[in-house]
Amino acid sequence: MRQLPETDRDAIRLAQDPHFPRWLEQITATGGCAHPIHLSGSTTTLDGETGEILHHYDTRTEPGERLLVRCRNRRATVCPACSRLHAGDTYHLVRAGLLGGKNVPATVRQRLRFFITLTAPSFGPVHRAGDRCRPRRDGGQCEHGRPLGCGTVHTPDDPAVGQPLCADCYDYPGHVLWHAHASKLWDRFVIDVRRRLASSAGLVQSRFAAHARLSFARVAEYQKRAAVHVHAVVRLDGPNGPDDDPPPWGSLDRLIDAVHASARRVVVHTPHSPAAGELALCWGVQIESRPLRADGDGSDDDAVAAYVAKYVSKGASETGAGTDQRITTWDDIGAAPVSGHVRTLMRACWRLGGLPEYEPPNLRTWAHTLGYRGHILTKSRAYSTTYAALRAERAHHVGHTDIPDTVTERNWRYVGSGHTPGAALIAAGIAEDLAESLRLGVEAKQEGEWGR
Ligand SMILES: [Zn+2]
Ligand SMILES: [Zn+2]
Ligand SMILES: [Zn+2]
Numbered sequence: 001m002r003q004l005p006e007t008d009r010d011a012i013r014l015a016q017d018p019h020f021p022r023w024l025e026q027i028t029a030t031g032g033c034a035h036p037i038h039l040s041g042s043t044t045t046l047d048g049e050t051g052e053i054l055h056h057y058d059t060r061t062e063p064g065e066r067l068l069v070r071c072r073n074r075r076a077t078v079c080p081a082c083s084r085l086h087a088g089d090t091y092h093l094v095r096a097g098l099l100g101g102k103n104v105p106a107t108v109r110q111r112l113r114f115f116i117t118l119t120a121p122s123f124g125p126v127h128r129a130g131d132r133c134r135p136r137r138d139g140g141q142c143e144h145g146r147p148l149g150c151g152t153v154h155t156p157d158d159p160a161v162g163q164p165l166c167a168d169c170y171d172y173p174g175h176v177l178w179h180a181h182a183s184k185l186w187d188r189f190v191i192d193v194r195r196r197l198a199s200s201a202g203l204v205q206s207r208f209a210a211h212a213r214l215s216f217a218r219v220a221e222y223q224k225r226a227a228v229h230v231h232a233v234v235r236l237d238g239p240n241g242p243d244d245d246p247p248p249w250g251s252l253d254r255l256i257d258a259v260h261a262s263a264r265r266v267v268v269h270t271p272h273s274p275a276a277g278e279l280a281l282c283w284g285v286q287i288e289s290r291p292l293r294a295d296g297d298g299s300d301d302d303a304v305a306a307y308v309a310k311y312v313s314k315g316a317s318e319t320g321a322g323t324d325q326r327i328t329t330w331d332d333i334g335a336a337p338v339s340g341h342v343r344t345l346m347r348a349c350w351r352l353g354g355l356p357e358y359e360p361p362n363l364r365t366w367a368h369t370l371g372y373r374g375h376i377l378t379k380s381r382a383y384s385t386t387y388a389a390l391r392a393e394r395a396h397h398v399g400h401t402d403i404p405d406t407v408t409e410r411n412w413r414y415v416g417s418g419h420t421p422g423a424a425l426i427a428a429g430i431a432e433d434l435a436e437s438l439r440l441g442v443e444a445k446q447e448g449e450w451g452r
Contacts, residue, residue: 010422019063026068027423032431034079034424036068041412048405066415074312074376077324081431084438089390090312090377094217094233095305097384098292102393104384105242112236112252113292115304118189118263119284120178120227124170126341127163129156129224134165144168162224163341170341172348173276175227179371180361181268181281182228183378186218189283190380192262200258201249211247213237217379219311220372226321226342228372231311233292233304233383234259241382256289263287273357312377322346327367336368345370 004012014020030036042058059067073079074086092102098113100106127133127150136149146166154161164170178185198208218232236255238244263283272278293300323336333346346367353363366373419427 007421007425010420011425012422014420014422014426017063023063024426026063027427028430030068030070030427031081031085031434032427032429033068033070033081034427034431035071035073035418036427037071037414038064038066038068038416039412040066040415041410043411044409046407046409048407054406071417075324080435081427084431084435086387087309087312089387091305091309092390093377093379093384093387094308095302097215097217097233097235097379098301098305100242102385102390108235108237108242108384109301111242111246112250112255113301114234114252114256114259115290115292116232116234116259116263117286117288118186118230118232119286120175120182120223120229121282121284123172123175123178123225123227125165126170126225127152127154127158127160127165129154129158129161142166142169159339162226163339164225167341167344170344172344173352174279174281176345176348176352176363176371177270177276177279177358177361178281179228179369180358180363180366180373181270182220182230182372185266185268185281185283186230186378188266188268189262190214190216192266193258196258196262197250197254200254201247210239212250213239213241213244213382215241215380215383217308217377217383219308219377221311222319222321226319226345226370231308233308235383237382252291256291259289260287271357273352273355275352275355308377322370323368325368326365333367342370 003009014023017023027033027036040059042056042060044053044057045055046052047054059065070082070085071079072086073082076083096102096104097108100108125134125148131153133150133152133154134148135151136147140148142148142165144166146169148165150165152160194208194214195205197212197214198205201211203211214234214236216232216234218230220228220230223229234255235242236246236250238246264285264287266282268281270276270279270281292304320339321342323338325332327333327336327346327350330347330350333343333350336343336346338346349363349367349371352358353361353365353367361371362373363371418424
């Protein structure tokens with residue numbers, strides 16, 4: 001008789017366990033998390049005055065004497081269930097900054113708000129999808145004897161798209177050093193926008209904060225050429241944040257002029273290095289800005305929030321521009337499942353990261369993300385709510401919150417993580433069912449005019 005595969009036998013063993021219904025409840029409560037954390041312990045809620053036990057929960061009566069909780073990983077390749085939840089939180093976080101809600105006043109929708117995209121500069125010509133790729137009549141060649149043009153019509157899924165025409169001409173050190181300094185470049189950009197706005201309004205630059213506040217939420221996106229672009233929602237408030245009217249000089253034209261001028265001007269200089277010289281790192285020439293309708297019905301804002309959220313579950317590995325696992329040896333780079341272009345970028349990180357002049361950006365630590373070490377989503381404090389507040393709100397809905405005038409004693413410890421093969425199969429099924437029931441609504445939002 002043919003043996004069932006191990007996964008199926010394990011799933012059957014689980015289903016026959018008398019604790020299975022409760023176990024299934026736990027798995028469903030984690031949304032089908034792929035790598036749940038196993039906790040052992042108890043929570044006791046006592047009346048603050050009498051000491052009477054109002055509520056007691058203990059894992060001793062649970063299957064395997066443990067409680068499974070979400071891993072909360074935001075990466076779709078690591079945990080589809082938790083990454084979807086995280087993307088949902090990101091959507092609400094970005095949306096609250098545009099439309100209010102989640103403790104953000106609805107007045108934010110009266111504020112000047114717009115969406116900008118800042119790009120990385122060119123580090124050398126790469127193959128492009130769409131029209132004929134880099135057509136040239138002269139048949140010119142680079143110093144390495146490779147053609148300067150291509151002329152092919154590449155489909156978007158052609159592996160050549162995003163790869164350089166000549167890897168020897170491509171500026172690999174420039175690309176990874178730009179990534180390593182992209183967050184600094186953004187910080188300088190925001191400071192410069194504030195200064196420029198102040199100057200154009202006739203204010204002393206250092207007094208900007210007394211008149212207005214500039215808030216933002218930004219997200220990084222890896223392009224086909226494995227360089228990061230930055231998309232951001234920007235909002236101008238009064239000095240005390242979203243509750244406060246912005247100054248009368250805060251017009252959309254003035255704000256957009258300041259953004260474009262600052263994006264063209266700011267620069268970060270790298271330390272001098274015998275290997276790469278001293279680089280002046282700037283934004284790419286392609287800068288897009290798009291005002292968001294004030295007093296709109298919200299559809300535009302929803303689409304922007306969904307568009308931003310979409311990138312948060314897509315890290316370097318999902319777009320083919322890196323891996324989930326950190327690179328710890330030179331040989332890891334050779335073994336990584338990435339394109340030749342991405343591998344060369346990883347090697348550039350490793351090589352430059354070994355030089356004393358590039359000690360601070362920790363290029364080796366971030367070789368798996370090609371030197372980019374920013375979070376995928378970053379926001380200023382006053383923009384909207386926080387992930388922690390959204391999680392607390394969710395806990396409140398399922399009744400895990402504290403009751404006033406009570407004392408809660410918690411005693412928990414970590415006892416393990418993950419699933420057996422059969423449990424993983426069941427959890428994945430639950431995650432898919434939940435995703436399916438959400439899919440229609442989410443797709444409708446993402447396929448708006450912002451979708452790609
Ligand atoms: Zn998870
Ligand atoms: Zn081409
Ligand atoms: Zn060349």
